[in-house]
Amino acid sequence: MTKLLEIEGLQTHFFTRDGVAKAVDGVSLSLDRGEILGLVGESGSGKSVTGFSILGLVDPPGRVVGGRIVFDGADLVAGGERMMRGLRGRRIAMIFQDPMMTLNPVLRIDTQMIETVRAHADVSRAAARERAREALVRVGISSPDERLESYPHQFSGGMRQRVAIAIALLHEPDLIIADEPTTALDVTIQAQILSEVQTLCAEAGTALIWITHDLAVVSGLADRLAVMYAGRIIEAGPTAGIIARPAHPYTKGLIESVPQGKRHGTLLKQIGGMTPSLLHLPRGCKFAPRCPRADAACDPEPPLAEIAAGRGVRCVHPHLEAEESAAS
Amino acid sequence: MIVYLVRRFGQSLLAIVAMAILVFVGVYAIGNPVDVLINPEASQAEIAATTARLGLDKPLWQQFGIFVWNAAQGDLGTSFVYGRPALEIIVDRLPATMELALVALILSVGLGVPLGVWAGLRPESVAGRTIMGGSILGFSLPNFWQGMLLILVFAVLLGWLPAGGRGETVEVLGMRLSFLTLDGLSHLILPAINLALFKMSLIIRLARANTREVCLQDYVKFARAKGLSGRRVVMVHILKNIMIPVVTIIGLELGSMVAFAIVTETVFAWPGMGKLLIDSINLLDRPVIVAYLMLTVLIIVTINLVVDVIYSLLDPRIRLSEVKG
Amino acid sequence: MTDSIASDLEPVGTPAPARVDHPAKRVAKQFVEDPVAVVGLVLFLLVALVALLAPVLAPQNPYDLAQLDIMDGGLPPGEASFGTGMTYWLGTDTQGRDMVSAIMYGLRISLFVATVSLGLAITIGTVVGVTAAYFGGRIDSLIMRIVDLQLSFPAILIALILLALLGRGVDKVVLALVIVQWAYYARTVRGSAIVERRKDYIDAARCLALSDRRIMFRHLLPNCVPPLIVVATVQIAQAIALEATLSFLGVGVPITEPSLGLLIANGYDYLLSGRYWISLFPGIALVVTIIAINLVGDRLRDVLNPRLSS
Numbered sequence: 018m019t020k021l022l023e024i025e026g027l028q029t030h031f032f033t034r035d036g037v038a039k040a041v042d043g044v045s046l047s048l049d050r051g052e053i054l055g056l057v058g059e060s061g062s063g064k065s066v067t068g069f070s071i072l073g074l075v076d077p078p079g080r081v082v083g084g085r086i087v088f089d090g091a092d093l094v095a096g097g098e099r100m101m102r103g104l105r106g107r108r109i110a111m112i113f114q115d116p117m118m119t120l121n122p123v124l125r126i127d128t129q130m131i132e133t134v135r136a137h138a139d140v141s142r143a144a145a146r147e148r149a150r151e152a153l154v155r156v157g158i159s160s161p162d163e164r165l166e167s168y169p170h171q172f173s174g175g176m177r178q179r180v181a182i183a184i185a186l187l188h189e190p191d192l193i194i195a196d197e198p199t200t201a202l203d204v205t206i207q208a209q210i211l212s213e214v215q216t217l218c219a220e221a222g223t224a225l226i227w228i229t230h231d232l233a234v235v236s237g238l239a240d241r242l243a244v245m246y247a248g249r250i251i252e253a254g255p256t257a258g259i260i261a262r263p264a265h266p267y268t269k270g271l272i273e274s275v276p277q278g279k280r281h282g283t284l285l286k287q288i289g290g291m292t293p294s295l296l297h298l299p300r301g302c303k304f305a306p307r308c309p310r311a312d313a314a315c316d317p318e319p320p321l322a323e324i325a326a327g328r329g330v331r332c333v334h335p336h337l338e339a340e341e342s343a344a345s
Numbered sequence: 346m347i348v349y350l351v352r353r354f355g356q357s358l359l360a361i362v363a364m365a366i367l368v369f370v371g372v373y374a375i376g377n378p379v380d381v382l383i384n385p386e387a388s389q390a391e392i393a394a395t396t397a398r399l400g401l402d403k404p405l406w407q408q409f410g411i412f413v414w415n416a417a418q419g420d421l422g423t424s425f426v427y428g429r430p431a432l433e434i435i436v437d438r439l440p441a442t443m444e445l446a447l448v449a450l451i452l453s454v455g456l457g458v459p460l461g462v463w464a465g466l467r468p469e470s471v472a473g474r475t476i477m478g479g480s481i482l483g484f485s486l487p488n489f490w491q492g493m494l495l496i497l498v499f500a501v502l503l504g505w506l507p508a509g510g511r512g513e514t515v516e517v518l519g520m521r522l523s524f525l526t527l528d529g530l531s532h533l534i535l536p537a538i539n540l541a542l543f544k545m546s547l548i549i550r551l552a553r554a555n556t557r558e559v560c561l562q563d564y565v566k567f568a569r570a571k572g573l574s575g576r577r578v579v580m581v582h583i584l585k586n587i588m589i590p591v592v593t594i595i596g597l598e599l600g601s602m603v604a605f606a607i608v609t610e611t612v613f614a615w616p617g618m619g620k621l622l623i624d625s626i627n628l629l630d631r632p633v634i635v636a637y638l639m640l641t642v643l644i645i646v647t648i649n650l651v652v653d654v655i656y657s658l659l660d661p662r663i664r665l666s667e668v669k670g
Numbered sequence: 671m672t673d674s675i676a677s678d679l680e681p682v683g684t685p686a687p688a689r690v691d692h693p694a695k696r697v698a699k700q701f702v703e704d705p706v707a708v709v710g711l712v713l714f715l716l717v718a719l720v721a722l723l724a725p726v727l728a729p730q731n732p733y734d735l736a737q738l739d740i741m742d743g744g745l746p747p748g749e750a751s752f753g754t755g756m757t758y759w760l761g762t763d764t765q766g767r768d769m770v771s772a773i774m775y776g777l778r779i780s781l782f783v784a785t786v787s788l789g790l791a792i793t794i795g796t797v798v799g800v801t802a803a804y805f806g807g808r809i810d811s812l813i814m815r816i817v818d819l820q821l822s823f824p825a826i827l828i829a830l831i832l833l834a835l836l837g838r839g840v841d842k843v844v845l846a847l848v849i850v851q852w853a854y855y856a857r858t859v860r861g862s863a864i865v866e867r868r869k870d871y872i873d874a875a876r877c878l879a880l881s882d883r884r885i886m887f888r889h890l891l892p893n894c895v896p897p898l899i900v901v902a903t904v905q906i907a908q909a910i911a912l913e914a915t916l917s918f919l920g921v922g923v924p925i926t927e928p929s930l931g932l933l934i935a936n937g938y939d940y941l942l943s944g945r946y947w948i949s950l951f952p953g954i955a956l957v958v959t960i961i962a963i964n965l966v967g968d969r970l971r972d973v974l975n976p977r978l979s980s
Contacts, residue, residue: 072570076561106572113570118563123585132581133571184571360819371835485964487911489918490934490953493941497950501942508942601824608826608915623919626834634834641827649822 019090021191021224022048022071027084029063029070031295038295040066040079042248045321050191051222053215055239055256057232057271059292063248064228065114068194071226072111073101089191107137110185114197116177120169126180127165133187152183156213175206182214189221196228211238233275236260241327244268247293247303250321254328264324264335267304302332310334349657357650364642368635369412416639422632426625431636435618439640441511442617444522445609446602448533449540454595457545461552462579462587468557476549483546488605492539492612499535507532509614536613540606544598551594555587562586589656596652600645700973710965717959721778728771729756733926742766744940747947761947763936769947772933773955779929780956783840784909787847792902794848795855796891802856803863804886814860817853825850829912833921843922847909858901859894866893896974903967907960914956930956 029041041063048054058064069075071086073093086093088109093101105111113119121129130149131142138145146165153161156179169177178198185193195214199207215238218225229235235242236256243253244265252265263269270288290307293299299306301316308315314333321329324337387395403411415421421432464476483491500508512532514521523529559565560583568582569575607619614620618637625633702708720727730737741752747761747769760769802813820828832846866872867890875885914931916922918938923929928936930952937948 069566074566074569076566102572102574104572105570111567111570113563113567115563119567121564121568121582121586123589124581128581129568132573132577136572136574136577181567360822363819364823368831371831481964481968482961485907485911485960486957487914487918487931487960489915490957493934493938493949493953497941497946501944501946597822600822601827604824604827607830608919611919622830623921626830626921634831638831642823645823 020047020087021050021052021089022046023085023087024067024071025085025087027067027070027086028082029066029075029079030082031079033078033296036296039248039298040295041070043084044245044248044250045084046243046250046253048192048224048226051218051224052241053218053225053227053239055235055242056226056228056245057230057235057242058245059230061292061295062245064230064245065196067245068111068196068226068228071194072105072109073098074105074111103137106133106185106190107188108190109192109194110188110190112178112181112185112193112195112198115201116174116181116198117201119181120177122169124168125165126167126169130165130180130184130187133184137188148187149183152187153180155186155217156180156183158183175202175210178202178206178210179213182210182217186217186221190223192224192226193218194226194228197230198227199234200229200231207234232260232271244271247298248295249303249331250329251304251331252329253321254325258325258328262336264328264330264337265304265332266308266310266334266336269336350654353650353653357646360646360649361642365413365416365639366409368638369409421636421639424625424630424633426628426630426633431630431632432640434633435621435636435640438616438618438621440521441523441615442603442606442610442619444524445533445536445540445615445617446599446606448524448537449544449602450595450599452537452541453545453548453598454591456541457548458552458587458591460545461549462556462584464549465553465556465560466579468553473553477553480546480549480553483542484550488539488543488608489612491542492536492609495535495539496612506535508535509612511616536609536615539612540602540609543605544602547598548591548594552587552591555590556583559583559586593652593656596648596655599652600648603641603644697970697973701969704969704972707965707969710962710969713958713962714966717777717955717962718781720774721781724771724774724778728768728774730768730771732767732772732775739766744945744948746945747951760951761945763933763948764940769951772928773930773952776928776930776933776952777955777959779840779923779927780910780913780931780959783843783847783913783923783929784906787844787851787909788902788906790844790848791851791905792855792898795852795857796859796894796898798852799856799859799861800863800886800890800894803860803867804882804890806864806867810860813856817856817860820853821857825908825912826915829916830919830921833916838921838924840923840927843913843916846916847913850912851905851909854901854905855898858897859891862894862897863890866890900967900971900974903963903970907963907967910956910960910963930959 024047025045027041027044028039031038031040040061044063044067046054046056056064056067066075066079070081071088071093073081075081081094084094088104091100093104120126127146127149130152131145134140134145134148135142140148149165150161153164158164158176158179164172164180169180172180182198193214198214199210202210211234214225217223227235227239239256241254242256242259243250244259244267245251246267252259252263252268259268260272263272267288270286273286274288288307293303293306301318302308302311303318305311305315312334319331319333321331323329324335419432420430423429424431424434427434460476460480464473467473468477496508499506510532511523511529513526513528514523515526515529516522523533565578565582568578573582603619606615606617607622609615610617610620611623618640622634622637624630625637701711725731732738739751739754742758742762743764743766745751745758745762745766747759748757749761750757756768758768758770760773762768763772798813802810829846829850832849833842836842836845872885872889875889913922913929914934917929917931918935920935923932925932933952934949934956937945937950937952940946941949
């Protein structure tokens with residue numbers, strides 16, 4: 018069976034007054050049906066732009082300038098707006114970061130849900146409304162009839178995100194792109210939403226791309242991880258393997274900067290320096306200026322090389338298993 | 346909601362009272378009210394009679410009471426020029442002004458909103474830039490100058506439309522209206538365009554700015570991510586959001602249209618109350634000026650009140666928070 | 671975009687040294703990137719120069735009756751005087767007044783009225799606005815009530831009524847324009863000052879027992895300057911237009927000191943009879959002035975509004 022989604026060499030650039038910002042520059046990744054991929058990176062690493070590129074929703078001055086995005090056999094970059102619109106909301110849905118901002122404040126919830134149903138299905142208003150109601154029930158919203166007639170501002174943040182998730186699930190899509198959907202929520206709500214999304218996706222066999230800067234959140238959720246830095250994937254592979262033995266110095270840094278119970282009392286490690294400006298990227302490996310292992314070999318930039326089955330890393334001096342055991 | 350309405354109504358009343366005080370101070374305290382309100386050609390006996398009727402010999406606060414009392418009963422003095430109650434003369438001219446203002450308002454909204462949204466969706470396009478450039482001109486060039494150019498081009502050079510006057514009118518419900526006859530309509534077009542241009546530019550700018558702002562919102566992107574057609578995103582998601590400020594401004598501008606009609610009516614010799622005001626200023630017919638002012642203030646305040654109520658009905662955030670509160 | 675990167679990450683190393691230009695320099699730099707705005711600025715400077723130097727530049731003093739020749743009345747553009755032989759490039763009015771000179775002097779009066787009223791209105795508006803923002807509470811709500819009340823009435827109506835009561839005169843027009851305009855500045859200044867007022871450093875300054883006046887004008891005021899400049903450029907164009915309108919309606923400046931608006935009004939009667947130049951050329955001068963200011967103002971707004979310029 019073919020992959021659900023295959024991205025090859027995606028380049029999305031923003032043509033700003035100060036120059037071209039290469040927000041995404043040569044990203045390749047793939048996704049099976051029902052698989053959950055964690056796309057991890059700091060702000061500005063290009064992870065959200067990758068998500069928007071898949072949906073064809075990159076706003077000017079941004080533009081996909083290269084690469085292919087093949088979804089279920091069809092090239093989305095070449096497909097054009099008409100095809101994209103047919104896919105959006107029906108086969109590929111998206112959940113945004115800030116639930117306060119994603120629902121239109123002047124439209125009632127039922128309007129916003131019914132229009133989504135009717136955008137892709139030729140059904141009566143009543144039937145569409147019934148589907149909306151069911152979707153609300155599915156995401157655990159009580160008294161859905163009353164809720165349908167409310168406006169977004171009458172909901173709490175967590176409830177709004179549930180509505181957004183319900184909207185994303187309306188057409189039982191093959192793929193949901195979730196752009197930091199829990200970042201703006203309280204920790205307890207975060208956990209609830211997380212487990213609900215996981216359950217719902219497992220039930221329906223929906224693949225999920227979970228975009229986040231928070232390794233802790235995604236490590237319990239994703240089958241595989243892809244770590245992004247400065248518009249590139251610098252490490253990818255099965256979640257367990259990466260968490261246990263990160264190969265890229267940046268990934269290692271990220272993991273070590275996550276607070277953990279057992280390291281209580283010890284100082285958290287930090288990654289020195291700052292993410293580079295996308296307008297003025299360094300030559301060679303983009304992480305080199307901040308990397309403790311960097312040397313002359315880091316220029317030119319290394320390719321994403323396979324170090325084990327399904328594990329790729331873009332580094333000339335990766336932390337390898339053999340080396341780890343030798344050191345200990 | 347009711348609390349809100351009552352409070353809003355109180356504010357309107359306050360505005361009217363404030364303006365009444367201002368007019369009163371202007372007429373009674375700055376000038377000599379005898380000069381201002383009594384025909385200079387009146388005889389001694391008439392002066393004495395009017396002085397007594399208006400209570401000009403009484404203390405200022407009592408005079409104010411009389412002024413308000415008379416005004417409330419519709420007595421704003423008698424025109425020196427026409428020898429009729431000032432208010433009556435103004436009300437006679439009211440339909441002409443309202444007709445002009447309404448037609449101009451419809452023109453400015455009907456054209457302004459679509460043009461503004463268009464320019465907002467494609468700010469960098471040639472059309473977007475042209476619309477914006479045009480609106481800057483419409484916004485910044487003085488109204489009378491635009492009117493003059495309209496006359497110069499369409500009346501003097503091309504000879505297509507009359508340069509002034511109201512043309513043939515039809516009486517409907519006691520009001521003489523121009524737009525029902527072909528001749529009246531031809532007289533109405535230029536002044537209506539002239540009066541509309543300024544507001545239209547304002548609405549274009551507002552609609553454009555709001556469209557741009559709304560377009561950046563996540564909910565528009567989310568609406569697109571739901572697979573909605575571009576048409577629905579614009580017509581429902583964007584338009585409904587920009588209509589709130591647009592409706593506000595439309596209402597407020599209807600009030601100011603009545604005021605701006607002063608200029609247009611003067612340029613096009615349109616026999617409305619604005620032209621009457623300028624004529625009265627030139628003839629020093631003060632009671633008419635006072636009557637015009639009070640009536641216009643009343644109209645503007647009422648319009649503002651109605652707009653605010655509509656506004657609160659349109660915006661669920663305001664409406665519902667008031668219900669709760 | 672770079673901002674969010676920097677703010678999201680806790681830098682431990684030394685941050686890259688940011689280039690810090692003086693704000694005015696940054697604004698000037700961005701301003702000249704738009705050639706249209708530069709044209710506007712040059713035009714405006716030219717207009718201002720003509721107005722300033724009108725007595726030197728004008729071929730005749732249009733209000734010295736001794737220099738006028740009624741024989742030259744109503745000459746079309748390009749005709750020569752019957753008496754002195756000088757060419758009237760833009761024609762003459764019915765009294766034989768050279769339109770070039772009349773326009774130069776008219777421009778002078780128009781700009782004088784606008785700038786003086788602008789200066790006074792800004793001063794009053796700023797003081798009132800900062801006071802309202804700084805003290806807050808009842809003072810603030812009282813002041814803002816008045817401002818809102820005034821702004822709910824069209825400027826032209828207020829100005830017209832004032833002048834109808836006061837009579838004609840340059841000083842009276844200035845007064846009317848100040849009364850009409852101060853509220854815009856008060857609202858603008860108060861709006862930005864109140865945002866700044868809520869920041870912690872103002873409380874810190876108060877704890878240091880700095881005087882109210884010092885905090886208001888040294889700390890609050892500078893933050894209000896960019897929006898103030900934007901409003902001022904819009905308002906000065908509006909002031910010029912409003913003065914012209916009032917004078918056109920016959921309630922503005924007196925006949926002895928005609929501004930552009932009054933020149934247009936004087937020629938208006940002859941417009942229909944074909945002597946278009948008496949009205950048209952002063953009108954063009956007025957329009958060029960207003961457009962030039964608007965071009966500058968639009969660019970300034972884009973440059974000074976960080977939300978739109980990014």
